[in-house]
Amino acid sequence: MNAERRFVEELDDFEDDFDRWYVEVVRKAELADEAPIRGMRVVMPYGFALWENMQAQLDWRIKATGVQNAYFPLLIPRSMLEREAEHIEGFAPEVAWVTQGGSKELEEPLAIRPTSEAIICPMYARWVQSYRDLPILINQWCSVLRWENRPRAFLRTSEFLWQEGHTAHSSLDEAEERTKLMLEVYRDFVETELALPVIPGQKSESEKFAGALRTYTIEAMMGGKKWALQSGTSHNLGDHFGKVFGIEFLNAAGQREYAFNTSWGLSFRTIGAIIMVHGDERGLKLPPRVAPIQTVIVPIWRKDAERETVESAVDGVRESLRDVARVFVDRRDDKTPGWKFNEWEMKGVPLRLEIGPRDVAGNQAMVVRRDTHEKQAIPLDELATRIPQLLEEIQDNMFETAKRMLDENTERVSTYERLKERVAANAGFSRVWWCGDETCEEKVKTETKATIRCIPFDQPGGTGDCIVCGKHSDTEVIMARAY
Ligand SMILES: [Zn+2]
Incomplete structure (x- = not known):
């Protein structure tokens, strides 16, 4: 068996052992690696580039609703975290504590944030005096820590990346409206950018966020075992946190009231959803809109005499695609074209362009879709218009395929x-x-x-x-x- 075949065949467990397949894909596609700390993973450059593209698309959507980004401390004094009983009860089993600073034991242990309500609400209490100070609409991109004993890259790691939005309002209606608005932002982001169809709805009492009045969620169906993955949640906290943390304001009539809060988060778990919804026996399949590389070009030549002709055609193509797609040219000369094809399929790149001496002679490139494996010859001077169209078609097809899976199951x-x-x-x-x-x-x-x-x-x-x-x-x- 040659190496090219082995690269793919190790993924034979797609149908038999989906969990194993997941672990293999994460490793082989170079999304994440094991860290030398239990429960943690290293997000590798390819995985992080994917996350950055996702972040960018979610960030502008959040800002378009009037929210600004800010940053709050990583550590929360114990007395603050424990102020809200339900909240601490929900998170206590997963909280990690800092008890020492340098060589000195701390008088009060500091929690590493499992979520930031308990550090953000006390700040809002300082910032709010009158109804004119409301609403406060703030989001932060950060990592949080929830001690995890059964780690799984992206889905379950002690430290994970996310955004958490925290708002304060002068009425319950306004808070409710915001809670639902942010869920809709998540639905739109996940369906449009990640091609993941979801079911939006409300959590039952027992499944809602610790301390919340109501929690809304978007739920996606994964491939393989067809299990659900909660892909984003939005909580209406009522005036509960307002009371506990003293976010008090004078309303227009001059009476004291407590503010109403919301919080909402989406984490890099959704990378797990991308892997599990779209992936197949050949590996990852990335939605074009967030794929770090949308089109990979593989130059094919055997003799040195061919090399120059091919490379110069490839340079021309790369240049013509500069403004229309994220392109990578795989010029490695220690790997065969066949190896490269498999590897880029494993990494889920939506389109592959093969350019060899005969293609150059015919003034064309072979274009292969990752989603359908369809192969077509496209004239070089049409690539700049055809590639973006194909990327859109792939995006749509991936959504439709995932939607069919959801409906049929x-x-x-x-x-x-x-x-x-x-x-x-x-x-x-x-x-x-x-x-x-x-x-x-x-x-x-x-x-x-x-x-x-x-x-x-x-x-x-x-x-x-x-x-x-x-x-x-x-x-x-x-x-x-x-x-
Ligand atoms: Zn019943």
């Missing part, structure tokens, strides 16, 4: 037996009636390991019988196992 289920069967068979999402009782929710979780992913905004209307107890219900929920 979602079923309305009316008996508990059928629900159990589907969960056990990794058959995807089940839409079921639920009475709203936590006992029923808990029973499903204990017996099947499936959870209520969300109460979709898109409700069928009408009523039905609770999947567990048979009681009257007017709420349909999505149940599935989740990462």
